[in-house]
Amino acid sequence: MLEISGLRKTFGAAKRALDGVSFAVRQGEMFGFVGANGAGKTTTMRIVMGVLQADEGEVRWKDGPLGFAERRRFGYMPEERGLYQKMKVAEQIGYFGRLHGLAPAEARRAADELIERLGLTERAGDAVEALSLGNQQRVQLAVALVHDPDVLVLDEPFSGLDPLAVDALAEVLQERARGGVPVIFSSHQLELVERLCDSVGIISAGQMVASGTVDELRSSVGRRLRVVVAEAKPGWADGLPGDLRVENGREVLIAADGDDQHILHVAVQAGRVEHFGVEQPTLTEIFREAVA
Amino acid sequence: MNGMLLVAGREVRTQVRTKGFIVGLAVTVILIVGITLAPKLFGGPDSYTIGLVNSQELAVQGGGDTEIEWRAFSDEAAARRAVLDGDVDAAMIGGTAATRVLSDGEIDGELGLMLQAAHREAQISAAGVKTTPLSMESIGADTRYEETRSQMAFMLVLILFMLVVGTPMMVAMGVVEEKGSRIVEILLTSVRPWQLLGGKVIGLGVVGLINLVVVLAAGLGAAFVSGLAVDFPPGMVGIVAGVIVWFVLGYAFFAAIAAALASLVSRQEEVGNVLTPMTMTMFASYGVAFYAAKEPTSLVATIVSYVPPFSSMVMPVRATAAATPMWEVLLSGALMAAAVAAMVLFAGRVYERAVLRTGARVRLREVIGSR
Numbered sequence: 217m218l219e220i221s222g223l224r225k226t227f228g229a230a231k232r233a234l235d236g237v238s239f240a241v242r243q244g245e246m247f248g249f250v251g252a253n254g255a256g257k258t259t260t261m262r263i264v265m266g267v268l269q270a271d272e273g274e275v276r277w278k279d280g281p282l283g284f285a286e287r288r289r290f291g292y293m294p295e296e297r298g299l300y301q302k303m304k305v306a307e308q309i310g311y312f313g314r315l316h317g318l319a320p321a322e323a324r325r326a327a328d329e330l331i332e333r334l335g336l337t338e339r340a341g342d343a344v345e346a347l348s349l350g351n352q353q354r355v356q357l358a359v360a361l362v363h364d365p366d367v368l369v370l371d372e373p374f375s376g377l378d379p380l381a382v383d384a385l386a387e388v389l390q391e392r393a394r395g396g397v398p399v400i401f402s403s404h405q406l407e408l409v410e411r412l413c414d415s416v417g418i419i420s421a422g423q424m425v426a427s428g429t430v431d432e433l434r435s436s437v438g439r440r441l442r443v444v445v446a447e448a449k450p451g452w453a454d455g456l457p458g459d460l461r462v463e464n465g466r467e468v469l470i471a472a473d474g475d476d477q478h479i480l481h482v483a484v485q486a487g488r489v490e491h492f493g494v495e496q497p498t499l500t501e502i503f504r505e506a507v508a
Numbered sequence: 509m510n511g512m513l514l515v516a517g518r519e520v521r522t523q524v525r526t527k528g529f530i531v532g533l534a535v536t537v538i539l540i541v542g543i544t545l546a547p548k549l550f551g552g553p554d555s556y557t558i559g560l561v562n563s564q565e566l567a568v569q570g571g572g573d574t575e576i577e578w579r580a581f582s583d584e585a586a587a588r589r590a591v592l593d594g595d596v597d598a599a600m601i602g603g604t605a606a607t608r609v610l611s612d613g614e615i616d617g618e619l620g621l622m623l624q625a626a627h628r629e630a631q632i633s634a635a636g637v638k639t640t641p642l643s644m645e646s647i648g649a650d651t652r653y654e655e656t657r658s659q660m661a662f663m664l665v666l667i668l669f670m671l672v673v674g675t676p677m678m679v680a681m682g683v684v685e686e687k688g689s690r691i692v693e694i695l696l697t698s699v700r701p702w703q704l705l706g707g708k709v710i711g712l713g714v715v716g717l718i719n720l721v722v723v724l725a726a727g728l729g730a731a732f733v734s735g736l737a738v739d740f741p742p743g744m745v746g747i748v749a750g751v752i753v754w755f756v757l758g759y760a761f762f763a764a765i766a767a768a769l770a771s772l773v774s775r776q777e778e779v780g781n782v783l784t785p786m787t788m789t790m791f792a793s794y795g796v797a798f799y800a801a802k803e804p805t806s807l808v809a810t811i812v813s814y815v816p817p818f819s820s821m822v823m824p825v826r827a828t829a830a831a832t833p834m835w836e837v838l839l840s841g842a843l844m845a846a847a848v849a850a851m852v853l854f855a856g857r858v859y860e861r862a863v864l865r866t867g868a869r870v871r872l873r874e875v876i877g878s879r
Contacts, residue, residue: 265693267693267696267864268864294693294694296689296690298690299691302522303522314514315514360694
């Protein structure tokens with residue numbers, strides 16, 4: 217388990233970037249890290265990777281302190297992509313494999329495998345600078361994966377990818393997670409996070425405002441009832457809890473609390489009940505509510 | 509250690525494969541061979557062809573390996589034509605009281621003197637007088653190699669300047685490339701800062717050494733082929749070995765400064781600016797080295813040849829230009845090595861603290877002061 221506890225970081229005199237960030241990611245868990253721009257995602261990940269020192273707090277891995285030797289077994293994709301522009305794709309991936317401690321033959325094999333897996337076979341001999349941004353991103357991912365890391369820390373791995381590339385990347389990450397690797401990634405694509413992640417952490421202004429499984433987050437927001445009544449008289453829901461909204465020319469009642477049986481009773485009397493059910497809030501809604 | 513060797517290996521492979529490296533090396537080799545052979549190619553000819561009309565061959569004694577080819581002509585008109593056509597350098601016309609020498613324009617000074625002397629000799633011995641040639645002997649310091657030494661020293665100033673300035677520049681560019689592209693963030697999760705920096709400095713140093721060795725080999729090779737090597741002073745092996753050691757010391761010192769200063773900035777455009785203190789020092793070294801090639805025994809050259817980092821360029825030049833006692837070279841080398849060690853430690857500290865701080869230029873004071 218990767219445990220991040222009580223991280224604090226202040227830049228300069230005034231700018232507090234992190235103010236007590238804590239969360240944990242278990243083996244094989246895919247953790248989505250979401251938050252507005254500047255909320256502290258990148259700072260947290262940089263501290264996890266040792267690129268930045270925290271003022272307070274610590275990061276632990278497998279119940280021990282996280283040091284250089286352990287981090288060498290991590291895979292990292294920084295927010296700002298960095299590759300040697302003039303180095304060839306296969307050579308570059310292999311080089312990073314070697315730096316992470318792979319033997320020459322192993323590094324070559326791992327690089328070839330990833331190149332095929334990520335659809336870069338035809339570009340293997342090209343310099344990185346000759347590649348499209350999407351393909352450069354694939355190479356960047358391959359660099360993070362080449363040494364079969366124990367933990368993956370990826371800052372915005374999906375940004376700038378086309379839908380097919382997103383699927384390919386998602387598949388690779390899920391496969392690694394199934395192999396027992398904790399995967400942390402940040403993203404602004406909340407539907408994607410909702411679809412892929414076992415758990416989600418929401419950070420706002422340097423503080424974790426919510427974290428847990430998607431279901432836990434939903435229950436924290438609370439159950440919501442969605443009721444659609446056809447041919448109802450205006451004002452049928454007066455006196456009931458919740459909001460009446462108009463969706464596609466229909467009046468829709470969204471109620472967060474109140475006695476559902478009572479609401480159903482009123483609805484039946486008001487007209488023909490077309491829809492009556494508990495609605496799952498989306499991650500986007502949870503996020504809006506959490507950072508509000 | 510392994511990480512450092514990997515980094516060094518990448519630097520060597522990357523540099524050696526670039527067009528710039530191969531073209532640069534080829535141009536330097538051509539330049540060096542050209543300069544070495546130039547005196548041979550453009551100096552006066554040391555073989556002459558002389559036409560003869562009604563005259564005998566003379567026992568000409570030229571300096572060095574001067575050769576004279578004699579060619580007989582039936583009459584003066586034919587000889588004149590040959591002179592004007594450039595077939596012969598001059599023609600000797602005998603038969604009258606005074607033998608005449610015809611040439612196209614004023615006669616080559618050396619040739620004129622040689623012919624005059626040989627002609628006089630011939631007349632004197634014809635009159636039955638025996639002569640003995642002068643025996644020459646130097647009783648002062650051995651100055652046989654002075655000219656060669658000073659020529660070699662000038663070449664050395666040129667070579668050392670190109671390599672000691674150029675190679676640390678490559679270190680600076682490499683550091684900023686990695687910092688600016690943030691690739692350093694990934695690198696530093698798998699290698700230590702000293703491994704990354706050490707590997708880069710060693711790798712590019714090897715590239716610089718390849719350059720130096722090829723250039724030296726080309727120069728020495730050309731000297732042997734052209735026969736200039738006979739003028740080489742004794743102890744050439746020591747001089748060449750010294751040049752290589754001094755290059756390594758000078759490079760290590762300047763590469764460490766270059767890396768430290770370059771780690772303060774994030775963009776290639778800022779490199780030139782931040783390196784100004786280093787380039788100024790280099791130009792000063794170059795200036796003194798140039799002077800030392802001319803005046804190797806002057807007080808200035810002697811003093812500066814002990815002061816690091818100037819000594820890295822001045823001492824090898826001084827030792828090449830004039831025989832210098834071994835203890836002086838060793839003392840200066842020890843001082844320089846100590847300066848290198850101090851600079852490497854300092855640069856390592858600056859680099860480690862500055863290389864992850866991307867964005868605006870980091871002030872040196874902040875880095876030295878922190879922690």
